[in-house]
């Protein structure tokens with residue numbers, strides 16, 4: 797609606813609930829020549845900027861394994877657990893882990909995606925572990941859940957260059973971001 801009226805849109809995550817909706821939004825932005833962006837605030841953290849700079853310079857070699865973990869107790873929040881409101885761990889908080897993995901692999905499309913988890917009583921995903929597999933034995937493993945607010949979000953990246961390994965570890969001081 798906003799884009800149809802020529803308004804630029806900065807949309808809270810998740811941009812939409814599925815690929816069809818995302819494609820509709822992108823088409824609308826192109827048709828009406830407006831700016832559309834998913835508001836991932838974590839992408840603007842200074843530490844992300846530092847990581848991107850290291851990745852761009854290929855300072856640490858090839859990214860081999862990425863792990864990202866985020867859990868927040870949102871089981872009491874209707875929009876997080878009701879299907880029709882777009883609930884579920886993946887859409888609500890898992891998207892932070894997934895976008896971290898996508899950033900680490902420069903937006904490359906994985907060769908395969910596997911996910912295992914448990915459903916909440918409302919039918920939305922409550923706990924999920926995803927494995928994104930890339931060519932050359934590279935993989936990302938996001939782990940996300942809606943019940944543990946004591947866990948501090950964290951992510952790691954293992955790199956390989958010739959015979960040496962290096963490692964980036966990021967952990968938040970805040971349980972919620």
Ligand SMILES: NC(=O)C1=CN([C@@H]2O[C@H](COP(=O)(O)OP(=O)(O)OC[C@H]3O[C@@H](n4cnc5c(N)ncnc54)[C@H](OP(=O)(O)O)[C@@H]3O)[C@@H](O)[C@H]2O)C=CC1
Pocket residue numbers: 808809810835837875888
């Ligand atoms: N970047 C971040 O750190 C965070 C991002 N988020 C994201 O922000 C978004 C909102 O979350 P949150 O604020 O917690 O959600 P809430 O459910 O608290 O608020 C949603 C708001 O949207 C309004 N609304 C819902 N449906 C419509 C509609 N069809 N037309 C107009 N207004 C509508 C509601 O109005 P009413 O009250 O009248 O129902 C309410 O004011 C989510 O996408 C969430 O993922 C959330 C928390 C943190």
Ligand SMILES: O=C1OC[C@@H](O)[C@H](O)[C@H]1O
Pocket residue numbers: 868870888889972973
């Ligand atoms: O975007 C988010 O990040 C922090 C969470 O606590 C919040 O509910 C979620 O929607």
